[in-house]
Amino acid sequence: MTRVQITELALRDAHQCLLATRVRTEDMLPVCPKLDQVGFWSLECWGGATFDACLRYLKEDPWQRLQQLRQALPNTRLQMLLRGQNLLGYRHYADDVVEAFVARAAANGVDVFRIFDALNDLRNLETAVAAAKRAGKHAQGTLCYTVSPVHSVETFVEQARELARMDCDSIAIKDMAGLLTPQVTAELVRAIKAAVKLPLHLHSHATSGLAEMCHLKAVENGCDYIDTAISSLAGGPSHPPTESLVVALRDLGLDPGYDLRLLEEIAAYFWEVRRKYRRFEPEYVGPDPRVHIHQVPGGMISNLYQQLKEQGALDRLEQVLEEIPRVREDLGYPPLVTPTSQIVGTQAVINVIAGQRYKTITNEVKRYLQGGYGRPPAPVNPVLQRQAIGTEEIIECRPADRIPPELENLRHEIGELAESEEDVLTYALFPDVGRQFLEQRAAGTLKPEPVEPPETETGARTAPTEFNIHLHGETYHVRVTGTGPRHQAERHFYLVVDGVPEEAVIETLDEVVLGGGTEGAVPRRLSSKRPPAAGEGDVTLSMPGNIVEVLVEEGDTVKAGDPVLVVETMKMETEVQAPISGKVTAVYVNKGDAVTPKEALIHIE
Numbered sequence: 033m034t035r036v037q038i039t040e041l042a043l044r045d046a047h048q049c050l051l052a053t054r055v056r057t058e059d060m061l062p063v064c065p066k067l068d069q070v071g072f073w074s075l076e077c078w079g080g081a082t083f084d085a086c087l088r089y090l091k092e093d094p095w096q097r098l099q100q101l102r103q104a105l106p107n108t109r110l111q112m113l114l115r116g117q118n119l120l121g122y123r124h125y126a127d128d129v130v131e132a133f134v135a136r137a138a139a140n141g142v143d144v145f146r147i148f149d150a151l152n153d154l155r156n157l158e159t160a161v162a163a164a165k166r167a168g169k170h171a172q173g174t175l176c177y178t179v180s181p182v183h184s185v186e187t188f189v190e191q192a193r194e195l196a197r198m199d200c201d202s203i204a205i206k207d208m209a210g211l212l213t214p215q216v217t218a219e220l221v222r223a224i225k226a227a228v229k230l231p232l233h234l235h236s237h238a239t240s241g242l243a244e245m246c247h248l249k250a251v252e253n254g255c256d257y258i259d260t261a262i263s264s265l266a267g268g269p270s271h272p273p274t275e276s277l278v279v280a281l282r283d284l285g286l287d288p289g290y291d292l293r294l295l296e297e298i299a300a301y302f303w304e305v306r307r308k309y310r311r312f313e314p315e316y317v318g319p320d321p322r323v324h325i326h327q328v329p330g331g332m333i334s335n336l337y338q339q340l341k342e343q344g345a346l347d348r349l350e351q352v353l354e355e356i357p358r359v360r361e362d363l364g365y366p367p368l369v370t371p372t373s374q375i376v377g378t379q380a381v382i383n384v385i386a387g388q389r390y391k392t393i394t395n396e397v398k399r400y401l402q403g404g405y406g407r408p409p410a411p412v413n414p415v416l417q418r419q420a421i422g423t424e425e426i427i428e429c430r431p432a433d434r435i436p437p438e439l440e441n442l443r444h445e446i447g448e449l450a451e452s453e454e455d456v457l458t459y460a461l462f463p464d465v466g467r468q469f470l471e472q473r474a475a476g477t478l479k480p481e482p483v484e485p486p487e488t489e490t491g492a493r494t495a496p497t498e499f500n501i502h503l504h505g506e507t508y509h510v511r512v513t514g515t516g517p518r519h520q521a522e523r524h525f526y527l528v529v530d531g532v533p534e535e536a537v538i539e540t541l542d543e544v545v546l547g548g549g550t551e552g553a554v555p556r557r558l559s560s561k562r563p564p565a566a567g568e569g570d571v572t573l574s575m576p577g578n579i580v581e582v583l584v585e586e587g588d589t590v591k592a593g594d595p596v597l598v599v600e601t602m603k604m605e606t607e608v609q610a611p612i613s614g615k616v617t618a619v620y621v622n623k624g625d626a627v628t629p630k631e632a633l634i635h636i637e
Contacts, residue, residue, distance in 0.1 A: 449471060
């Protein structure tokens with residue numbers, strides 16, 4: 033009997049989509065013996081945002097996670113998601129870094145490399161595919177499915193042929209936003225299977241509510257493998273439920289042969305895990321047919337929700353979702369998958385919050401418009417391109433051809449902090465976050481982000497986020513969903529009052545905080561490290577961020593439009609420009625500072 037096999041996503045993409053990639057290794061290992069018994073074709077457990085989240089939030093060594101999972105899952109292929117020449121970062125790396133990373137990932141336990149490029153510029157897959165093959169591992173060439181005036185079934189079939197010529201072992205259709213419809217799935221699978229004699233995988237998110245139908249249409253038309261998530265981590269921006277698809281495949285005579293009772297035990301375990309990380313769940317985890325308009329993929333929507341919530345801008349989510357398709361069109365209709373989803377999404381957020389489109393353009397958008405990520409699917413907006421890069425040269429070749437070998441320089445830069453080749457590669461992918469992680473590890477000060485909401489910066493007790501208010505004889509149920517940054521004058525609170533979303537602006541007349549969160553502590557007044565912005569010569573931000581570089585000093589003369597700062601917002605870097613011409617008379621920030629809007633960061637007279 034023909035069998036369709038399954039790749040299980042619980043250890044990577046499922047919790048990235050539903051829990052902002054926050055599940056710790058300690059909550060994966062206990063269920064591994066059961067996962068290993070099922071007989072999945074593979075378990076996706078590494079890559080994507082997990083590497084970044086391990087370093088940035090969980091304070092775990094992602095290489096150690098891979099090693100532990102390899103030991104705990106001896107009978108199952110381990111699979112990772114690799115962004116081609118971007119690896120797991122947000123820029124292109126030199127070929128020697130790509131080759132070294134793939135070799136070490138293979139040595140540490142990766143069996144299957146699912147390799148894609150965000151623009152479907154297949155030149156950016158060549159080095160990673162060749163490296164996986166040299167390591168004796170399975171190289172899976174991947175097509176990022178999207179919908180636009182320049183994408184068609186014929187487009188994807190020709191790209192599948194090119195992947196076969198590249199000597200890939202299999203091909204995956206990656207429907208990261210859940211845009212496939214059942215009819216298109218049938219046509220696409222049928223056409224690729226007719227054109228290419230390689231095993232075919234389908235990866236589709238449940239965002240739009242169509243994924244289960246698409247999976248069935250795929251296997252009916254010859255798809256060999258499908259991706260699913262255990263039911264307790266399925267649905268919404270995640271994926272179709274594993275158990276349901278197993279039952280459906282049995283009915284079709286395509287039984288993968290998995291034990292349903294064992295799957296139920298695994299699902300019960302992950303229900304408890306999901307409860308532990310409930311504060312990271314997005315507000316909406318059901319079907320969202322709006323995805324056919326904004327095309328935001330599952331992993332991006334939950335992280336976008338969390339990022340807007342942290343910045344006190346959750347009320348602007350609908351505006352951001354409306355802006356994303358406009359930015360995408362300006363950039364030549366790239367598929368929205370990392371890093372292009374972050375590039376487009378962050379620029380859309382900045383456009384909305386700044387109240388003016390492209391008033392500020394991130395460095396990543398500038399690099400994209402110059403061709404630094406590869407060839408866009410369609411021509412970009414020429415006016416925006418001129419605004420972003422002026423008369424700079426457009427890159428026509430494979431971007432990595434312009435990057436000289438860099439691994440030796442990276443080894444020298446990180447020095448003795450790197451205890452292994454894996455540490456050097458961690459630094460290569462995430463220089464600032466990676467260095468901070470390695471420094472904290474050396475100092476013995478690694479401390480993961482708390483699962484429960486943290487205390488305030490001053491150590492004060494946090495207020496409840498869900499409560500009842502009794503006012504004038506009426507009772508109101510209030511849930512706080514987000515807060516804006518603290519300013520001297522006012523603060524925004526985002527609430528749900530008896531099921532209705534509301535926004536409250538609190539004007540601060542006087543404020544005290546109990547230090548340390550202990551009873552009887554002495555009140556302390558809050559003070560701002562920086563003055564509030566007061567005039568046209570003050571350099572400010574439109575949204576919170578972290579200072580990456582300070583480009584000027586007191587006494588420097590600048591012209592309006594000159595870059596004076598580089599800031600990181602939502603993992604994207606942006607140059608902040610001088611608002612006027614004049615002399616820098618004050619610099620209030622240093623590299624690494626966290627800053628908020630309404631603060632004066634630099635003063636120019």
